[in-house]
Amino acid sequence: MKRRGIFLALSILVFALIFATGTGTAEEKIAKIAVYGPMTGEHAEYGLGFRYATELQVEKWNKRGGAGGYKLEVIVFDDKNNGEEAATIAERVVEDLDVVGIIGSYVSGVSMAATPTFQEAGLVNISASASHPDFTSAGDYIFRNNTVISVEGASTVRGVDKVLGAKKIGLLSIMTDWGRATAAIMTKLIEDNPNLTLVIHEECTDGSDDYSTPIANFKAAGVDAVIIVGMHNTFVPFARQYRQQDPKIGLAAFANLYDDQVLKLGGEYVENTVFPVAYFNESDEPNIVEFRDAFHARAGKNPSSLSAQAYDAAGMICEAIEKTKSNDRAKIRDYVANINYDGVGGEIKFDSRGEAQKVFMVLQIKDGKFVKVD
């Protein structure tokens, strides 16, 4: 008898749910934006960042009454950073015809298990984080709103030249795939700049504690500034050891320095360092302030540049729905491909391969703070 009671209760619940959702769709038109990524596990902070950013963008539009006559909804999928799950999610998402676009996933390898499905079904996919050089090669429905290292590196070189005014440059790079590839790009960029000369290139292991050998070599070569191709676990100890010997040495690095940890760990030794960013929380532009505060309220911390890129990706899809007044996937793609979007990460448009052409600003550390200088 008890079992029958539970069964009855369950069936009522199920019917109630079907009924509830059934009446909902009858009244207004719905367009869904999907977001997928690692929502659990060690990379969950990135997936959740994408999720919050997408939700905030959609809520912003819904407050204004939706986009193009559609009420917007976000659907979230956890791929736990696994390609098989990503591919299954892709299959599931493309069959839901209310979905007009999908944002994610986090890692290139996982995303690329899903992109063939998006491409075949014709659903716009914008990645806010993929770094694989061929990510967008799956087809014309696949876009990337993330930086390419050659564009980012050019801004580092600009900072060294314009802000630090250095002439003789040393290059330090970590011995990883990324480090070697980036060092090759940087070498070319420095050589192409008439004001700068690359005098010495040193390599080190990722996250080493002792940089006395490269520092001695840099000093012997008489460099004005060093560009560090590495994460902040390399940058901070290197800066500390170099500045203890020569407080005036110029330092420059990459967008990954945009992290409060660097200020905390580096203290006085990282002062005046320059590096490029595409997104800057401390900006006083109203759309950035709005996003930062809303994100902070939801996530309890400031958005990373990847979350900001997801926010803009969602914004582009929303704008496409608004402007085309349609949930037709092909129309949405055409609109996104030719978009000129003014987002929190600056002006964004895509080239013919679907790569975002982003403009970087240069930040400098001054009095223990990040300051925009160029």
Place this chain on the structure above:
Amino acid sequence: MSDLFQNANQAGNFWERAEMFFARRRLAVIALFVILLLGLPLIDTPSYVKRIYVLIMIYGTLALGLNLPTGYTGQVSLGNAAFFAIGAYTSALLVTKAEFGFFAALPFAALLAGVAGLMVGLPSLRLSGSYLSIVTLGFAEIVRMILANWQTVTNGPMGVKNIPRPFFFGLELSLRNNGAYYLILVILLFTALLCYVLVCSKIGRAFVAIKEDELAATMMGIKTVYYKVLAFVLSAAISGVAGAFYAHFMRYIDPNSFTFDTSILILSIVILGGMGTLRGMYLGAALLVSFPEVLRFLDRYRFVFYGLVLVLMMRFRPQGILGWQSKVPYRFPSGVRRDNIGTNLESIPLSDEKEPLMEVKNVVKRFGGLAAVSDVSFHVDRGEIVSIIGPNGAGKTTIFNILTGIYEIDGGEILFERGLIHNAKPQNIVKMGVSRTFQNIRLFPNMRVIENVLVGTHVNTRYGFFDAVFRTARFRREEAAKTEKAVKILKSIGLDYRMHDYAKNLPYGEQRKLEIARAIATDARLLLLDEPAAGMNPQESNNLLEFIRLLRDRGYTILLIEHDMNVVMNISDRIYVLDYGKLIAQGLPGEITKNPKVIEAYLGGVKEHAKHKRT
């Protein structure tokens, strides 16, 4: 005929009743399943559900592969993702870079993965248990590192992209046209068939025997090295085929598609489904692959729940969901009728003249400085029952270990049928016709009684891998002949009424008998029995005496180690007495009891002791 299993459909728990139900309608059940699987994608289902069906079958294939070394042979592999990866990369690279078709690349994927399996299998000659698992774990990491760093070939961390789908006579096999589904279904069914025919052959029995007791398996003449490596190579080749399909199904692979997590998932399927069963693999794969999707509504708690379910399943069914020991009677090969088999063992022809069957001349065995056996000589003639007696630690079991090739000797020589056999491999000595039992019973406890005896016939079962796989006429003839032989031996020793039961369920006395039956099954002419009457009551030991005499009358020659003086004095034609590794006396039973040396060293003490006990 009191058959333990006759009433099994009334008795037993739910699982056992269910199995009996299915076993009786075996062909119908298999046909039903195949029809169901063929029809499944024709039902209008969302393609993501079909995708999950395909993933289940990929992991089912992988689990069947891992089950061979891990479930059957007892070598736990933590690195099967490596073979999966090698298969995937081989096929993906051949197709994208060398313009092979999928079906042309498939054999290479299996082959290369198989070679990798050989490389991992070879250390298993020296390692076992956790050590071997660590080797497989390390191997998988090495493979992943090579895939990530051999950029010119594998494209490194960037992976292989845009891998084309398989084409079958111009038809692209995709998820949407169900081609991918049917292709992996065919792969799964072939793998299942391969595993089934192997398991139901001397190869499968050898696998399980190695898991159950490797030394005993060696003593039955099983080339353990060959079978352990074979299990790994087959496992690797099957995983390689699954990998090739996977690459063309996912269409993008990178080194991170094949991590430790993948190996663990495959292993979890094997353990959860039920190690050493085939049925468990399908259910395990279906559950573990579909669970994360089914539980998606739980949002971020789904893996907490998933973990909880795994823990609970292992708590309440540690043998795996479908991992119970089958209560269905052993399936005889077609044409073998148990009731038509006689109870009389065939006789070994004896010549009239007495000739030595085994001669041991001045054998020396040292362990470090200690001479366990020094300058011992004796001989056993055809058709004789000879006993070796002596106090504990006299070196009796050491002599058996020398005779059967477990130990190498440091001096002297041993002849069997006039050929030198000392320091030969145990398997070869068995093959020549010397077999043994152990002082502390070493049966294969989780094999059936009849299977234990069939393992005994292994050494003279003359068919190979291909006969077993293709079930050739030779395979069927040999299996039928050996099964008849096994039944006959069991009947003659009075164990046929328990032949379907598992060895561990037998009472002690019957386990001793089964060990003798297994030794006879090797076609040995000389049986070395190590304390066969130990632990038997007087009734049992009298029965045993009669059976040993019967064996002698049928032409078997018997060398006995025994403590039970009743047995020794009643049965032996001649007796050798050993003390501190030296022969101190020999002769007829009557002479031995009067020999003062023996009385002093051995019998005296025992008799004194025995008298004390009785009063």
